[in-house]
Amino acid sequence: MxxxxxxxxxxxxxxxxxxxxxxxxxxxxxxxxxxxxxxxxxxxxxxxxxxxxxxxxxxxxxxxxxxxxxxxxxxxxxxxxxxxxxxxxxxxxxxxxxxxxxxxxxxxxxxxxxxxxxxxxxxxxxxxxxxxxxxEHHFCHAASAYYPTPYEDAAILTIDGAGEWTTSLLAQGRGNKIRKLSSVDTPYSLGAFYQAVSRHLGFKLIEGPGKLMGLASYGDANSEAYKKMRALFRLTDRGGFKFDMRYFSYHYTRRSGVSKRFTDLFGPSKTEGRDWSEHELNVAAAAQHIVEDVILHQAHWLKKQTGSDNLCIAGGVGLNSVTNGLIAKE
Ligand SMILES: [Fe+2]
Known part of the structure; x- marks a missing residue:
């Protein structure tokens, strides 16, 4: 066939x-x-x-x-x-x-x-x-991560900007079947959030998030910026998350990912022709830290639900190798 x-x-x-x-x-x-x-x-x-x-x-x-x-x-x-x-x-x-x-x-x-x-x-x-x-988009992501493995059972986590309406799928693979356990829907999107912050810090659409992950390593992951940004996020049950959408604009405009309320709190978006300030590096580190908080929360829930030691990850945010390293360490 x-x-x-x-x-x-x-x-x-x-x-x-x-x-x-x-x-x-x-x-x-x-x-x-x-x-x-x-x-x-x-x-x-x-x-x-x-x-x-x-x-x-x-x-x-x-x-x-x-x-x-x-x-x-x-x-x-x-x-x-x-x-x-x-x-x-x-x-x-x-x-x-x-x-x-x-x-x-x-x-x-x-x-x-x-x-x-x-x-x-x-x-x-x-x-x-x-x-x-x-x-269904996130089932494609799930299949891409689970089916090529030799596992007979696994927890599956897919995270991206959005696929149709879903932004994250928490699932279980058993034999040749994939079963949905939980999901997160737009506008709450880890991928869109990360992309919004990457644009705020001067990077382009699509290729920005990978660069933001690199930039984050130059900032302080526990700075005041992290505390302020973390206060906008809420981890919810079943591996879910929500954040205060008043600080973002990606769900209704392509012009920018963050709203005026965000720039009032974290400073104006970076302009070309100058290097990143220490504060901007801390904003990058804060966004990365939040992605880690959310993904670890999801991975813990999946582990509890499935009892499996195997975790298959896919989707654009699933490419966040720094977070993958943290999961592997736990
Ligand atoms: Fe995707």
């Missing part, structure tokens, strides 16, 4: 080919088209997958896509009822972003419906028989 999986319409498009339960080839589109964080259809990656295995699109039995638009659609009324007064400005902004995520994905829901014909357009003349599966 040949399965092609891919993602697009967000950032870092990629494709993977699974043949008879084995991942035989995977590549990110930016490696082939040299466009950093490319978010369009990963045409070159799909071609590379097929070429490696000597297959054509006619040989593909299943196509797996990393997003389930029906969940996003079902949440639109919730978003509209909460943030209706922000809709005109959000719609205006959408057009000015070439690489988007989270709410930006709403832009592409209509394109997702056209995926079969888009694929057909890439391979004219090849008769396609595949079944298309639009899959």
């Amino acid at each position: 040949n399965i092609l999986g891919f993602n697009c319409y967000g950032h870092d498009s990629a494709a993977t080919l699974v043949v008879n339960d084995n991942v035989v080839f995977a590549v990110e589109e930016e490696r082939l088209n040299r466009k950093k964080h490319y978010g369009g259809i990963p045409a070159e990656s799909i071609r590379a997958c097929l070429a490696f295995a000597g297959l054509s699109m006619s040989d593909i039995d299943h196509v797996a896509f990393f997003w389930k638009p029906s969940i996003s659609y079902s949440k639109v009324p919730v978003f509209l009822s909460r943030y209706w007064y922000r809709i005109p400005s959000l719609l205006r902004e959408q057009r000015s972003f070439s690489v988007e995520e989270n709410l930006g994905m709403l832009n592409y829901l209509k394109d997702m419906r056209r995926l079969p014909s888009t694929l057909q357009g890439l391979f004219p003349g090849q008769k396609m028989k595949f079944r298309l599966h639009l899959l």
Whole structure:
């Protein structure tokens, strides 16, 4: 059985080919088209997958896509009822972003419906028989971390900016099944929070969080900034978390991730052409410390729930290697 999986319409498009339960080839589109964080259809990656295995699109039995638009659609009324007064400005902004995520994905829901014909357009003349599966984003993350392991059971933690509506999934893997235990939904998003602080400190969208993690090592993780920022966060039961959304703006605008209330408390956003102040380094360290607090809280809850010594982590925030090191130490 040949399965092609891919993602697009967000950032870092990629494709993977699974043949008879084995991942035989995977590549990110930016490696082939040299466009950093490319978010369009990963045409070159799909071609590379097929070429490696000597297959054509006619040989593909299943196509797996990393997003389930029906969940996003079902949440639109919730978003509209909460943030209706922000809709005109959000719609205006959408057009000015070439690489988007989270709410930006709403832009592409209509394109997702056209995926079969888009694929057909890439391979004219090849008769396609595949079944298309639009899959829940965080279950894709969970599968990517759990299925390649040799474990028969594991706790699974996925954390990112947002997938459809979810920002973190706490699950259990047993045999070939993944079962949801708990989840956190937007607007409470560790990935969006971390990205908001990285933009506040002068980094770009998407690539900022990795740089923020490095910058954090220069600051004091227990400074006054940490105490102030930590007071905005609340760890909740079932591995959940909440924070005071009045300090953030990422859920209704692309222009910045933090609100005026945040800059009043932590200082103005960093401008180009100067180095980071000691206070800004402490703000970076504070954000990192908070990510660690939240993830350790989630990992502890998962350990209690599953009793498993194995933990599989995925998602953009799951790439926070400093936090992974702390988990490994415990
Ligand atoms: Fe994700």
